[in-house]
Amino acid sequence: MSQSRIDPVADLPLAREFMANPLGHHSPNLQRLMRLMRGEPAREKPCLLIVEPGRKWALVRLPGTRGQPPVQLGPVYTNQLEAERDVFRLRWKKLTGVELVLEDDKQ
Amino acid sequence: MKLPELTIVGYSNGLSFAPGETVRFMVSEEGTRPDYQASLLRMHSFDDDPTACGLIEEPVSAAFEGRYSARHQDIETGSHVTFDADHAIAGLRAFTAQAYIWPTTPGRGWQTVISCWDAASGQGFALGLDENGAAALRLALPGQSEVVISTGLALREREWVLIHASYDDVTGEVVVGQLPRLRFPLVDTQAVVRHLVAKEVPAWPPLPLAITARQSRMQRFDEHFNGKIDRPRLCSRALSHPAVKALAGATIPDEVAASVLGFWDFARDMTSVRVIDLSPWARHGCLVNLPTRGMTGFNWTGDEQDWRRAPEQYGAIHFHDDDLYDAKWEADFTWDIPPQFPSGCYAVKLEDGNVPGYIVLFIRPPRHAVGGNRPRIAFLAPTAHYLAYANYRLADRPGVSEAFRGRLWQLGPEDLLMHQRPAFGSSTYDMHSDGSGVCYTSYLRPILNLRPNTRLASLAGDGYVLALLRHADLPYDVITDEDLHEDGLSLLAPYSCVITGGHPEYWSLAMLHGMEGYLQRGGRLMYLGGNGFYWRIAFHRELKGAMEVRRSEDGTRPWAAEPGEYYMSFTGEYGGIWRRIGHVPNRMLGVGFTAQGMDVATYYRRQPAASDPRAAFIFAGVQDEIIGDFGAGFYGAAGQEIDRFDLSLGSPPHALVLASSENHTDNMLLANEEFCSTHLAVGGTESPLVRADMVFFETGHGGAVFSTGSISWVAALACEGFDNNVAKITINVIRRFIDPAEFPRIDDKPDQH
Numbered sequence: 001m002s003q004s005r006i007d008p009v010a011d012l013p014l015a016r017e018f019m020a021n022p023l024g025h026h027s028p029n030l031q032r033l034m035r036l037m038r039g040e041p042a043r044e045k046p047c048l049l050i051v052e053p054g055r056k057w058a059l060v061r062l063p064g065t066r067g068q069p070p071v072q073l074g075p076v077y078t079n080q081l082e083a084e085r086d087v088f089r090l091r092w093k094k095l096t097g098v099e100l101v102l103e104d105d106k107q
Numbered sequence: 108m109k110l111p112e113l114t115i116v117g118y119s120n121g122l123s124f125a126p127g128e129t130v131r132f133m134v135s136e137e138g139t140r141p142d143y144q145a146s147l148l149r150m151h152s153f154d155d156d157p158t159a160c161g162l163i164e165e166p167v168s169a170a171f172e173g174r175y176s177a178r179h180q181d182i183e184t185g186s187h188v189t190f191d192a193d194h195a196i197a198g199l200r201a202f203t204a205q206a207y208i209w210p211t212t213p214g215r216g217w218q219t220v221i222s223c224w225d226a227a228s229g230q231g232f233a234l235g236l237d238e239n240g241a242a243a244l245r246l247a248l249p250g251q252s253e254v255v256i257s258t259g260l261a262l263r264e265r266e267w268v269l270i271h272a273s274y275d276d277v278t279g280e281v282v283v284g285q286l287p288r289l290r291f292p293l294v295d296t297q298a299v300v301r302h303l304v305a306k307e308v309p310a311w312p313p314l315p316l317a318i319t320a321r322q323s324r325m326q327r328f329d330e331h332f333n334g335k336i337d338r339p340r341l342c343s344r345a346l347s348h349p350a351v352k353a354l355a356g357a358t359i360p361d362e363v364a365a366s367v368l369g370f371w372d373f374a375r376d377m378t379s380v381r382v383i384d385l386s387p388w389a390r391h392g393c394l395v396n397l398p399t400r401g402m403t404g405f406n407w408t409g410d411e412q413d414w415r416r417a418p419e420q421y422g423a424i425h426f427h428d429d430d431l432y433d434a435k436w437e438a439d440f441t442w443d444i445p446p447q448f449p450s451g452c453y454a455v456k457l458e459d460g461n462v463p464g465y466i467v468l469f470i471r472p473p474r475h476a477v478g479g480n481r482p483r484i485a486f487l488a489p490t491a492h493y494l495a496y497a498n499y500r501l502a503d504r505p506g507v508s509e510a511f512r513g514r515l516w517q518l519g520p521e522d523l524l525m526h527q528r529p530a531f532g533s534s535t536y537d538m539h540s541d542g543s544g545v546c547y548t549s550y551l552r553p554i555l556n557l558r559p560n561t562r563l564a565s566l567a568g569d570g571y572v573l574a575l576l577r578h579a580d581l582p583y584d585v586i587t588d589e590d591l592h593e594d595g596l597s598l599l600a601p602y603s604c605v606i607t608g609g610h611p612e613y614w615s616l617a618m619l620h621g622m623e624g625y626l627q628r629g630g631r632l633m634y635l636g637g638n639g640f641y642w643r644i645a646f647h648r649e650l651k652g653a654m655e656v657r658r659s660e661d662g663t664r665p666w667a668a669e670p671g672e673y674y675m676s677f678t679g680e681y682g683g684i685w686r687r688i689g690h691v692p693n694r695m696l697g698v699g700f701t702a703q704g705m706d707v708a709t710y711y712r713r714q715p716a717a718s719d720p721r722a723a724f725i726f727a728g729v730q731d732e733i734i735g736d737f738g739a740g741f742y743g744a745a746g747q748e749i750d751r752f753d754l755s756l757g758s759p760p761h762a763l764v765l766a767s768s769e770n771h772t773d774n775m776l777l778a779n780e781e782f783c784s785t786h787l788a789v790g791g792t793e794s795p796l797v798r799a800d801m802v803f804f805e806t807g808h809g810g811a812v813f814s815t816g817s818i819s820w821v822a823a824l825a826c827e828g829f830d831n832n833v834a835k836i837t838i839n840v841i842r843r844f845i846d847p848a849e850f851p852r853i854d855d856k857p858d859q860h
Binding site: 022023024025026031034035038039045046047048049050051052053054055057058060062066067068069070072076080083084087 | 108110111154155156157158162502503509510513514515516517518519520523526527528529559560706707739740772773792
C-alpha cells in the first residue's frame with residue numbers, strides 16, 4: 001500500500017523547490033511528491049494542448065473515455081513552466097485540502 | 108477561447124514513391140467545412156519551435172493543386188473472416204455451430220462468433236455472446252420471428268471455452284452450451300440449455316457466412332467479437348454432446364463427415380490472410396482488417412514457443428473490434444509524379460479553414476535506376492518508425508504517462524481528433540479496446556501524427572536533418588526503411604554517406620543485412636539518434652504497408668506479448684529487441700540503447716579521445732568542452748532516449764568515445780533490459796550507465812560510423828541559425844564522409860578508453 005501523502009505544512013519547502021525550478025533536478029523528497037501528484041487517475045489529469053507550436057499552450061482536461069471533447073481548464077500560457085506551476089497548485093489543494101500559499105504570494 | 112481543431116485528414120496509397128509513379132490521395136472532412144484546398148509542398152523541416160529554424164515549407168507546382176468539395180468518409184473497423192458469395196450455405200434446415208473461444212470482453216454487447224445470416228430477409232442464425240457475456244444463439248427461422256436463446260451464465264474473461272449451438276428441425280429443439288476448458292468450484296461456467304421452437308419449417312434461403320461478425324443490411328459487418336477463436340465448425344444437423352466434442356477435434360470425425368459444412372484450421376497459411384477450410388466444401392475465407400495470427404490456441408501446452416514447430420497448438424486468431432488495415436476510402440485526386448522529380452520529403456497540405464491536414468510523402472530516387480549521377484548523401488527516412496507510432500494514442504493514456512514523462516503531456520489537435528474518433532486505428536504502442544497489445548500497423552489509413560509539430564522523437568526531429576542539409580547546401584536523396592527492406596544493398600550502394608533521423612528504431616532483418624553489406628563495402632553511416640536499430644519488425648508479404656512488431660521477452664516496451672506469442676505471424680521470425688536476437692546495435696553503431704527520460708535533456712562533455720588525430724576532422728573549428736547545451740523542445744542535445752558505448756555488448760574496441768553526456772535528472776531512467784532485479788539506483792544522478800556516448804570508428808573497409816546516441820541531437824542542429832557546435836560537428840562529419848578518400852585501416856593496438 002502506498003503511504004505517500006502531502007503534509008501542507010511540513011512539505012512547504014518542497015513546494016518552494018518546485019516553484020523555483022519546475023523542470024530539472026529535484027530533491028528525492030520532491031521527486032516522491034511529484035510521483036504522488038502525477039499518479040492521479042487519468043480521468044482527472046490535466047495536459048497541455050498546443051495552440052501555437054512552441055509558443056502557446058492551453059491547459060485542458062481530457063475525459064477518461066474515447067470520443068469525448070477536452071475541457072479547457074485555464075488560461076492560454078506562453079510559458080510551459082507557468083502551466084506546470086498552476087497545475088502544482090491545483091493538485092496541492094486537491095491533495096491537502098488547503099490552498100498553497102508561499103511567501104511570494106503574500107507580498 | 109476556441110481550441111484549435113483538426114478536421115481534414117487523408118492518406119495516400121503508400122509512403123514512398125518513385126518518380127513516374129501515380130499517387131492516390133484519399134481525404135475526409137471530419138468537421139463541417141464544405142471544401143478544401145490541396146497543394147504540394149517540399150518539406151525542409153517539420154517543426155515550428157521558436158528556438159530553431161521554424162517550419163520550412165516550399166510550395167511546389169503539381170497538377171492536382173486546387174479546390175475540392177469536402178466529404179466525410181467512414182472507416183469500418185473490426186476484424187472478421189469473410190467468404191465469397193458462392194460459399195453461402197443453401198438449403199439448410201438444421202445445424203450445429205461451435206468454436207473454442209477465449210473472450211476478452213464478455214458482457215460488452217452482443218458479439219458474434221459464427222453467423223449464417225441473410226441480412227435482406229433477416230433470417231438465419233448467429234452463435235456468439237449475449238449482452239451479459241453468456242453463450243447465446245440468435246435464431247430467425249424461415250417465417251418465424253427472431254429469438255435469442257442464451258445459457259444465461261456469463262463466461263469468464265480470458266478462459267478457453269467450447270461454445271456450441273444446434274437446431275433440430277424434426278423436433279424443434281435448440282441446444283446452446285458452453286464447456287469451459289478449466290472448471291472452478293463455486294464459479295463453474297459450464298452450462299447447457301434446451302429450448303423448443305418451431306419444427307419442420309422450410310429450408311432457409313442461401314445464408315451468407317461470416318466469422319466473428321454479422322453482416323448487416325448496409326452490407327457492413329458489425330457485432331464484432333473480441334478475443335481468440337480456435338477450430339470454428341459448422342455442420343448441417345443437430346449433433347449430440349459427444350459428437351460436438353468429436354467435431355472439435357483436429358480431424359473430421361467419420362460419424363459427422365457427411366454433414367460437415369465447414370471445418371476451419373486457422374493454423375494453416377499462417378503468414379497469409381487466408382483461412383483454410385478442411386471440409387470437402389473448401390469454404391476458404393479471407394481475413395479482413397488484420398486480426399492477430401500466431402496466437403496460442405486452446406490446446407497450447409507451453410512445450411513449444413514457435414508456431415512453426417507446433418502449428419496444431421497455434422490454431423487461434425485474436426480478433427478485435429478496433430482492428431484496422433485498410434480504411435478503403437475513395438480517392439479524391441491523384442498525382443502522376445513527373446519522371447525527373449527530385450527526391451525529397453514532400454507533403455500534400457489540406458486546408459479547410461481549421462488546422463491544416465498533411466499527407467506526408469517520401470519521393471525516392473527512380474526504382475532500379477539508382478547509381479549514376481546521384482547525390483553523395485542519402486537521408487534514410489525511418490518510415491518503419493513512423494508506422495510503428497502511426498496514430499499513437501497519447502490522449503488515451505495520460506494516466507501513467509505524465510509520471511513517466513516527468514512533465515505535463517503536450518497534445519496537438521491530431522491527438523484530440525484521435526481521441527474523439529477511435530476509428531483511425533491504433534499504433535503498436537497502444538492496446539486494443541480489449542486491453543491486448545497492438546501487433547500490426549499499416550499506412551492505408553490516415554496517420555494523424557505524421558505531420559509537422561508532432562513529437563521531436565519522430566518526424567519533427569528528423570526534419571532538422573533536412574534543414575541542416577539545406578542550410579549547408581548539401582544535396583541529398585531521401586530513401587525509406589521500406590525501400591531498404593525491399594531493395595537491400597542496391598538502394599544504399601550509390602551513396603557515400605547514409606544519414607539516419609533521430610529515432611531509427613524499427614528494423615527488419617533485410618534492412619539490417621542491407622546496412623551491414625553497405626558498411627562492409629566502404630559505406631559511411633551517420634546515426635544521429637538514440638534507441639536505434641532496436642525492435643525487430645516484419646512486413647507482410649501480401650498486404651502492402653502492413654508491419655508487425657512483437658513486444659517479446661524484454662526491452663522497454665508499452666505492453667508485453669503473451670507467453671508463447673513471441674514469433675511474428677507475418678514471417679515466423681522470433682520477435683523482440685535485436686539486442687536479444689543476435690544483432691546488438693552496439694556492434695554496428697558503436698552504441699546501444701541505455702536510458703530514457705522525457706523531462707529535460709542535457710549536454711555532452713568532450714572526452715580525451717576527441718583529441719585523437721583520427722577525430723581531428725570531427726572537431727575542426729569546435730574547441731568547446733561542452734557540446735549541445737541547447738536544443739528545441741528539451742533544452743539539450745542529449746536526451747529523450749540515449750545510447751552508450753559498451754565493450755561487453757559488442758561495441759568495437761577501436762572506436763573513439765568522443766563525448767559523453769552528464770547531468771541527467773532522475774527522470775532519465777536506465778532501460779529495463781539493463782538489470783535483472785529492480786533497485787533504486789537507475790536514475791540519471793546515480794547510474795553510471797545513464798549517459799549518451801558520441802562515438803566514431805572506422806569500419807576497416809574504407810568506411811566509418813559516427814553515432815551520437817541521443818534522440819535530442821537532431822533537435823539541436825538548427826538552434827542559433829545553425830551556428831552551434833552540434834551543427835558544426837555534424838557538418839564536419841558529413842563533409843568528411845562524402846569525401847571519397849578512404850579511412851585508413853587502424854593498426855591493432857590496446858583499447859584507449
